[in-house]
Amino acid sequence: MADVSAPRIYSCHNCRNHVARHEDIFSKNFQASHGRAFLFSHxxxxxxxxxxxxxLITGLxxxxxxxxKNCGMALGWKYEKAYEESQKYKEGKFILEKFKITKENF
Structure with a gap:
């Protein structure tokens, strides 16, 4: 039985290195080149x-x-700058492709 007090974590699908926390999901409604992706604040x-x-789909x-950091697998990208005013909310956030991460402690 899983420890319910353990944080819900997303790990690298290849090596199980922890890469994001569930509570840092900003949006699940993103698309990457290989399918669905999540936008994380951290x-x-x-x-x-x-x-x-x-x-990208939403512009430049x-x-x-x-x-x-552990195995070097490409996981997604970080938004550094958005040129469109409506896309500025993405700056500093991270896209992780769903098929490249695995849920832990869910």
């Missing part, structure tokens, strides 16, 4: 790649790909 145990301009953004 992520942990990750490494950020170089910043680049990327044209400056993003940095994010990788598991």
């Amino acid at each position: 992520a942990m145990n990750i490494v950020e790649g170089p910043k680049e301009n990327r044209n 953004h400056v993003v940095a790909d994010i990788f598991c």
Whole structure:
């Protein structure tokens, strides 16, 4: 039986490194190149790649790909800058692709 006091965590699907907490989900209504994705206000145990301009569904953004700090698997990206005023809420937040993370303690 799971410890109900343990935090609900998302881990890297490849190595089970903890990368985000359930309570930091900002939205579950995002789409990535390989399917559904979650927008998190915080992520942990990750490494950020170089910043680049990327044209996404919602317009041009400056993003940095994010990788598991333990195994190096690409997990998603961090929004560094949004050019459209309506997209500014994404700045500083993290996209994790659903199929690349695993639920722990749910």
